[in-house]
Amino acid sequence: IQREEKNVQKRLKKLEREITWVLLRLGALAKELVRSTKTVNCLYENKAQLNSISMHLGESVAIARTVGHLSKSAEVMKLVNNLMKAPQMAVTMQEFSKEMTKFIL
Template identity: 50%
Template structure:
């Protein structure tokens, strides 16, 4: 009896096990898509708030929100990379099905092991990928990974964010009113008086942070 059959039961053939893994990975891709949409919605709100603060020459408030945008951009870049890795695993599993038809057995894959290892460190899908890793290990697709490899990625500290990147976002979002060295430029005249209340920075930052947990 193959290791896959031992793990999934006598009535579960290897090809069905692979399809189960592929479906699980597709579910994680959809989960990451939802994460991206949520981040983009919050980013739009933050940018609107930054424009209001810029008109009031609130450099400190704008800079605080700009740092949140830098962080969310890094998070989105990491998610896009992870989605590409998930898709690569699906393609590798498709190859496993082709090999199975010829040899009658699933083959160990170092490529899958490396990608699963990296994805298990992504906070958004860490738990699901760790479970998938254990299933694949028992099925003989990958080698058992040591516990240290499951440590999640840590967000960079605010002070570690590149100052030029923060200022670039300030300049872009505020249409040149702030940024490029962090100095305040001339406030552009507006046709209507800004009547919105000053945004709650802590609340805005909390919503962005909630998307990361």
């Protein structure tokens, strides 16, 4: 019986060591899981910020293009206006209108 008790005590000590090792390993794995979860959350946050920056950059590029097109359009309108000589055209049209009125009457 005493021999059996000693064997049981040895097995208990061995199991205790194994359980301690398993608990330590579980603790380490739990810490690693928490760290990896935090890292994943941080990566998702960074991805969202990068998407936001990308959208703002795209908007800025679109605005710059629009400004460029508007300035070119303004230059073209200015050139056309200079070519037409609007004040002289207005005077000519008034004279033409008077002549047409005389012709009709």
